[in-house]
Amino acid sequence: xxxxxxxxxxxxxxxxxxxxxxASVGATLRSLTYDGRDLVVPFEADEVRxxxxxxxxxxxxxxxxxxxxxxxxxxxxxALSEPARSHALHGLxxxxxxxxxxxxxxxxxxxxxxxxxxxxPWRIIVTTTFSxxxxxxxxxxxxxxxxxxxxxxxxxxxxxxxxxxxxVDEWTLELPAELVLAVTPDRLIPTDVAAVDADEPERFDxxxxxxxxxxxxxxxxxxxxxxxxxxxxxxxxxxxxxxxEMSWDAACxxxxxxxxxxxxxxxxxxxxxxxxxxxxxxxxxADAYPYDAGLIVIEPEASATxxxxxxxxx
Numbered sequence: 001x002x003x004x005x006x007x008x009x010x011x012x013x014x015x016x017x018x019x020x021x022x023a024s025v026g027a028t029l030r031s032l033t034y035d036g037r038d039l040v041v042p043f044e045a046d047e048v049r050x051x052x053x054x055x056x057x058x059x060x061x062x063x064x065x066x067x068x069x070x071x072x073x074x075x076x077x078x079a080l081s082e083p084a085r086s087h088a089l090h091g092l093x094x095x096x097x098x099x100x101x102x103x104x105x106x107x108x109x110x111x112x113x114x115x116x117x118x119x120x121p122w123r124i125i126v127t128t129t130f131s132x133x134x135x136x137x138x139x140x141x142x143x144x145x146x147x148x149x150x151x152x153x154x155x156x157x158x159x160x161x162x163x164x165x166x167x168v169d170e171w172t173l174e175l176p177a178e179l180v181l182a183v184t185p186d187r188l189i190p191t192d193v194a195a196v197d198a199d200e201p202e203r204f205d206x207x208x209x210x211x212x213x214x215x216x217x218x219x220x221x222x223x224x225x226x227x228x229x230x231x232x233x234x235x236x237x238x239x240x241x242x243x244x245e246m247s248w249d250a251a252c253x254x255x256x257x258x259x260x261x262x263x264x265x266x267x268x269x270x271x272x273x274x275x276x277x278x279x280x281x282x283x284x285x286a287d288a289y290p291y292d293a294g295l296i297v298i299e300p301e302a303s304a305t306x307x308x309x310x311x312x313x314x
Contacts, residue, residue, distance in 0.1 A: 005045040008097055015106040015132035018312075021045070026094040027110045027128045029054035029159055032137055034312035039244045041160040041271035050267075052158045055094040056141060058126050059114060061156035062220065062256060062281035063087040065189050067119075069284035071152050078119045085187045090158070092117075093126055107131040113146075122151035124298075136311025143305075145298040153296040154279035155306055160260060160271025161246060164238030168259050168269040171243070174209035174235040175257065179223035181280065190281050193222060193291050209235065212272070218258045220281050222291075226250075234274050235313060243313040251306035252276035253294050276308045 008024030021042075023030040028049055031042035043050055067078035067088035078088035098110035107129060114124040123146040131138050145151045163171040179193045196205040203215045207225070224232040230250050234257075237243030248255075258273035279286075279294035286293035298304050 006048050007043070007045055009100070010045050011100060011103060011108040011110075011130075013106055013108065013130065013132045013137075016134055018132045018136065020130065020132055020137050022108055022110070022130050023049070023054075024098045024100070024110065025049065026052075026055035026096065027098045027112070027126075028056070029130070029137070029139070029157070032159075032310060034136075034314070037164070037242075037312070038162045039310060039312055041162055052090050052094055053160055055090070055158050056126075056128055056139075056155070057090045057158055057275075057277075058093040058141065058143065058155045059120065059122075059124055059152070060088075060091050060154040060284060061158075061275060061277045061279070063089055063188065064284050065187075065282045069152075071284065072149065076119050087187070091155075092120060098126075098128070101127070102129075106133065116147065122147040122149070124151060124153070136309050138307060138309045140305060140307035142303055143298060144303045145300055148300055150297045150299050152284055153298050153304055154277065154283055154294075156252065156256075156275050156277035157308060158273065158275050159246070159310060160273050161236050161244045161310070162271050163236040163243035164240065166238065168212050168272050169214060170239065171212055171272065172209050172237045173206045173212050173272070174233075174237075175206035175221065175255075176225035176232055176234070177221035177223055177255065178207070178225065179221065180204045181220040181222070183219060183281075188218060188281070190220075190289060192289070196221070209237070212259065216259055216261050218256075218261075220254050220256045220277070222254050222280070224253065224255070232276075236272055236274075237313055241313070244310060245313055246274045246276070246308060246310050248276040248306070248308040252278050252308065254278075254280050256281070276306075278304075278306050
């Protein structure tokens, strides 16, 4: 019997010029290409996934500050999965092994259960479908609360988009957002939202497409500018105008942008993380902030769904 790769069972999808591989651990987008061109930073099947690259984030995206939150009048303490900053990072599902419950040449549906536990005492059934078509790769995530009390919830993906050859510095970003979340410089603890052109527009304001250059970003944005259908779209392109776009609807009022600055120059700024989110960082502590953090509360036996799409710009 063949050994399962370290990133889990591999699900290869194809439709037209698009190809994708979904790894079962973390319901992870391991690779996505268009006409042979990478649209996300890939990794090998028999490799432990680098950090959260391509993972599905649930039951919260981003951070819970100090791993502490209160819900329903009870204080909880999550494991500090981001020890350098002492936060609980990107939820509880990123290392679960999802099972395929439906599969075809151009789609796969995966499911896993987040078990009730001391720090998050709700049983959540997470189902996610990846589907390839002529308009790119669409992922939808549905959570059903299989518990007897309401549960706090948030989700989002974690792809690193690739515009083309080179690195982030050489790519152009179009980011239709009017507000950016200010955070502390050391631990990225949220403070308040501000206009993107208020203090450091050269770093944060990409409403008009322009080079990313040396800007270092690891911030959440909101106040998204949407088209007539309510869709927000981030575009990343190279000097020739080729690239990749990511779009989503009102289910995600926030998006985290990260220029992937790393100490190792070989892995630094090789892709731009674009993470649509149903809620803000530290949304489990929504009452502590002067803005709408967007925390979703799922009633018993009820569900919540969000989706997003990645497509080539050719």
